[in-house]
Amino acid sequence: MLSSKESLTQRKKLPVSTRQGPPKALEKDWPKDNDEVEEKEEEENYVLHDPERGLDSLPQPYRMINKLVELLFDQSWELIEERAALRQADSTRIRPTVYTPVSEIQLSQRPSCMAMSQDYVFFGGAKGFSIYNLYNAERLYAWEKLRVDVTSIGVTDLGSEILIAPVDEMGIIRLFYLYKDALFLIKAINEVDDASKQPTCVKMEISQGGDFAAFLLQGAGDTWLDVYKLPREAWLKEAEHLPLTLNPKKKVRPLSTMDPITPDSADMDVNFSFKSDVKLSPPVHIMKIKPPKPITGTTFKSPLEAFAKVEDCLGLGSGQNHLIRDSQWEQRADLFHASYKKHLDRELGEEPLSSATFYFLLPSCVTSMPAEAKSSSGVAYVLGIHWTGSHNFFLYSLNRTLKDRAEPEGVWPCAAPIAASRLSCSSSYLVLACEDGVLTLWDVAEGFPLGVIALPEGCFCQSIHFLKYFVVHKGQNLYPEGPVKSQVKCVVLCTNTSLHLVTASSTQGPTSQVLVTRPVKLLDETICAVAPVPTLPGMVLTFARNGSMSLMDVAKAEVVCAFALPRAPRLAVTWKPLFAVSLHHPCFLLQGDCPGKEEPTSDTEDTRNSVFCFNFEAYPLLKNISKNRTISQEGSTENLALPLEKRCELLLQKSFQKLKTSLVTKDQEWIRLRRYSTLLQKENFRK
Structure with missing residues (x-):
């Protein structure tokens, strides 16, 4: 006989199938009461009416996979519905007339x-x-x-x-x-x-x-x-x-x-x-x-010593000759770093080199020149320049030699760094756009600012394009004959791809009008380039990211027509088109890669290097606009572009004409009254 301890050890070594003793009852053999039996019968007879409840009972990770698939399906369905709505809206949208080029230049x-x-x-x-x-x-x-x-x-x-x-x-x-x-x-x-x-x-x-x-x-x-x-x-x-x-x-x-x-x-x-x-x-x-030197601490001890370094007080406003000590700059830098430490601790890339924008300005009241330096009219005398990140617009005289020091004769300070600028083709108007979205318009020829205007919130200037001043006469844009003074119209393309029309005059402050808003859904229709058309009054060319081109009337803020390349050619870079607009003729050129055949069979097929010419006079909608472009000053509805004496003369002539017409109408009415009275008298006599 084995002891109980030895018997237990031997039993553990035996496999499960050979162990002695009564077998353990399984779960299915357990005795069940009446409630459990009824519940089991209900489960067997249960019919699943909601399929989603059945998916909730799936074990992990199948339950998570099911939820991810459902989320992906819902997002795909939303995208399909959105694209279907866009296609529906695009099909019902009124499309402008599309014109193709009139000629093609094939280059080698x-x-x-x-x-x-x-x-x-x-x-x-x-x-x-x-x-x-x-x-x-x-x-x-x-x-x-x-x-x-x-x-x-x-x-x-x-x-x-x-x-x-x-x-x-x-x-x-x-x-x-x-x-x-x-x-x-x-x-x-x-x-x-x-x-x-x-x-x-x-x-x-x-x-x-x-x-x-x-x-x-x-x-x-x-x-x-x-x-x-x-x-x-x-x-x-x-x-x-x-x-x-x-x-x-x-x-x-x-x-x-x-x-x-x-x-x-x-x-x-x-x-x-x-x-x-x-x-x-x-x-x-x-x-x-x-570029101007960075502002550092000064060694001046008095304002007189600082003013002594400025020759003829022409460089005032540049910020170089000041009375701020090095310790004050250090304290200000410490406060700035302490306030924005979490943003400044990030690794910054290498600072790019400073760039500049510069223009040649003609002699005027703002850019006066000495009597001994008088030259023929139309010759530039001053160079205007502003550097990236600078608040100042510097003016340098061109009447100098290389031996002279290149010091600015004038400084125009701005409240914020200048982001963009533009000088008109006639060198008469200048626009300075700051980083905060504020535009300053200058009449350089007359020597006074036309005003300051702020773009809508969230709009910052990307590029400025001057328009030749035009007037709206009988629903048509026309150029006034003769010179126009202190009248500015320019188109501003913002960083959010919205387009604005800015108008200013000497008698009225600048105003802004939204021509094109930023597209929310059709992002491929965002404007990437703008070009004025000097031969068509009030017209600008707009180029979209999808390669489409259109001609816009800024007076009505509507598209007149569209342009397209023939035989489905493609632009080399749709968001950076290569084009040129003529200043003297009603046409523009556009570069496009045209396939060798009308229907290319592969992507590797040879293409022609072509430049297409669009002639506005060849299109029916623009033929009348290109021919009738000017109007006399007397026939213009906006006489504010004329000098004061001319406006007074035109006003007096119009008043005389109105007086003559009123006298004629009064005489006619008096004759009618006399005839009517005689008829009444005859009828009274008959009675």
Whole structure:
């Protein structure tokens, strides 16, 4: 006999199936009372009426997976309903008339930039640029002598002369002079022998008369502005004494057909010649401007010592000559860092180099010039510039030499940093837009501000575009004949893609009108570029992110018509279209990649590098607008654009005309009354 302890140990070693003892009762063999039996019968006979209740009883993780699938389905269904509603609204929306281009210019390579003058079109591309005739799309000359591509090109039309300034991928800017049928290379402005020390040209600007040029350069962690005086009269004399061979005039084909003009089909006779052996007079460097120094502590002990550093009190307002100590700056910096420590502790990237926006201003009451420096009218005298993050707009006199110190003669301080600015084509009006959404409008010609206006809340200026002043006469936009003074109309594109019309005059403060609001649902219709059309009064071109183009009447805030490329071509970059609007002719050019066939079969199919021309005079809706563009000052309904004496004279003439018409009507009414009275007398006598 085994002991109880040994028996227990031996039982543990045996498998479950061989263990001795009575088997344990299972759960299904347990005795059940009547309630449990009834409950089991109810469960067997239960019919599930709500399927969702059955899913709730699923074990994890199937219950969570089911909820995620349901959430995904609901979101997909909401998106489908939203797209269906958008398609329904889009189908019921009234669409404007769509016009296609009237002509096509086929290029041998894709252009990277383009510019227009009065008679020519300039395309920048691989290793140089080419010149085309605007009227017949014939290539006149191709200058391709660079090792890299041209990224941007600037053109200044001076009548019989044209200044061309292409910038290549290395940031080198060259100045060309086009006179009659000869092309001259004047100078490579910023080219150096050592490539490691090569500065890059970021911006350039040429004055209205072609007498001055300014180039913004960056290099070696520094930024500066080089200003040159252009010897235009010397260039004209040097070019006239050369034996230029003028090509005979060829038959011009109007831009009214859609037949593509290819380099093979067009007449490839070179009409222009490059004069590489002729050296024209180089530009004269007159000034080098650097960004303003950061404001630091002063060593001045009295206001008189600070004022002694300011010559002729012309630099007041720049913030340089002050009486703030270093300790005060340090205390202010400590307070600022303590208040915004959690935001300043984040890692910040490298601070970008400072940039600048600059303009050439004509002599006026604001930019007065000394008597000994009087020059011919239309010649720039002052350079206006503002740097990124700066509150000040600086004015520099151009009547100086390189030996003179580049100190500003005037400073216009603003309440907030200047974010954007724009000078009108006539150099008469200037708009300064601050980062807080406030616009300041200046009448530079007359020398007084037209007013200050704030954009709606949440709208900040992205770009400003001046419109040639127009009036609305009998429901039609027209340009008044003669000069218009102190009347401004400009279009402002905001950072939230909304479009506003700002109007100001000397007799009335500036007003703002919303032309296009930011789309909430159709985000692909947001405006990415705006261009005024000088030949059509009150019209602007708008380009959307989806590649659509439309012509808008800002007076009515409605779309007149739309434009589209033929045979379903595509833009290279829809949100950054490459286009050029003519200042002298009712047309604009647009670059587009058109497939080789009408229906391409694959994405790798060859495409044509085409530039399309849209001529407004060829479209029925715009034909009358392009022909009837001006109205006499007497017939204008808005005589505020006229001088005071002229307005008084017109008012007196209108009053005399009203008096004459009133006298005529009174005489007619008196005659009618006399006739009626005689008839009454005759009837009384009969009775």
